[in-house]
Amino acid sequence: MIENTPLEALLAACHWIGEKGWCPATGGNMSVRQNGEFCLITESGKDKGQLTADHFLQVEIATNRVPSGRTPSAETGLHTLIYGLLPETGAILHTHSVNATVLSRVERSEGLVLQGYEMQKSLAGQTSHLEQVIIPIFDNSQNIPSLAAEIAEWAQSHPLQYGFLIRGHGLTCWGKNVAEARRHLEGLEFLFQCELQLRLLEGK
Numbered sequence: 283m284i285e286n287t288p289l290e291a292l293l294a295a296c297h298w299i300g301e302k303g304w305c306p307a308t309g310g311n312m313s314v315r316q317n318g319e320f321c322l323i324t325e326s327g328k329d330k331g332q333l334t335a336d337h338f339l340q341v342e343i344a345t346n347r348v349p350s351g352r353t354p355s356a357e358t359g360l361h362t363l364i365y366g367l368l369p370e371t372g373a374i375l376h377t378h379s380v381n382a383t384v385l386s387r388v389e390r391s392e393g394l395v396l397q398g399y400e401m402q403k404s405l406a407g408q409t410s411h412l413e414q415v416i417i418p419i420f421d422n423s424q425n426i427p428s429l430a431a432e433i434a435e436w437a438q439s440h441p442l443q444y445g446f447l448i449r450g451h452g453l454t455c456w457g458k459n460v461a462e463a464r465r466h467l468e469g470l471e472f473l474f475q476c477e478l479q480l481r482l483l484e485g486k
């Protein structure tokens with residue numbers, strides 16, 4: 283399929299994520315920014331590997347209002363939070379891979395430190411394996427407005443970049459466009475797998 287529009291690129295990303303097995307059952311949600319006011323986000327409860335363009339709903343970023351009246355992702359409030367806080371963000375991918383789910387539980391602190399990996403350079407602006415990349419981890423909650431408020435407060439004193447983990451739940455990551463969000467997702471998933479294997483081998 284030729285990807286002419288951001289929505290077509292996002293749809294292709296959703297199918298790729300499905301093939302990777304990173305969104306089992308109806309897990310995950312994905313969105314793309316339309317402009318300063320609106321984004322398109324996946325409809326709630328669908329298999330994200332089998333979506334068509336009709337499964338993307340327009341949402342107003344500032345209010346979470348859905349002009350169509352249909353039901354967008356239960357985690358819409360996390361996407362609109364990121365679009366509101368980071369105006370340069372063009373696409374957001376939320377996945378439920380085994381590695382992200384397990385690692386976010388094994389790591390009990392508030393952040394996963396990635397250091398020593400060449401693949402850190404898959405993340406925009408990273409130029410060396412010697413740097414530390416810290417992916418924050420927030421405890422899971424069924425109350426999305428409260429989780430969004432917690433992340434917003436955290437972001438007041440920390441740089442919010444690449445993505446965050448939700449403990450026992452999954453990864454939410456983003457980029458300036460769909461291609462960059464895909465690259466960040468693939469890079470972070472690789473780094474999570476390395477980190478898990480390292481901890482298993484080292485018995486940590």
Ligand SMILES: CSCCC(=O)C(=O)COP(=O)(O)O
Pocket residue numbers: 307308309310311324325326327328354355356357376
């Ligand atoms: C079995 S998926 C549980 C809900 C969730 O975490 C998720 O990512 C999918 O929710 P949505 O409303 O976006 O389909």
Ligand SMILES: [Zn+2]
Pocket residue numbers: 309310311357376377378451452
């Ligand atoms: Zn989820």
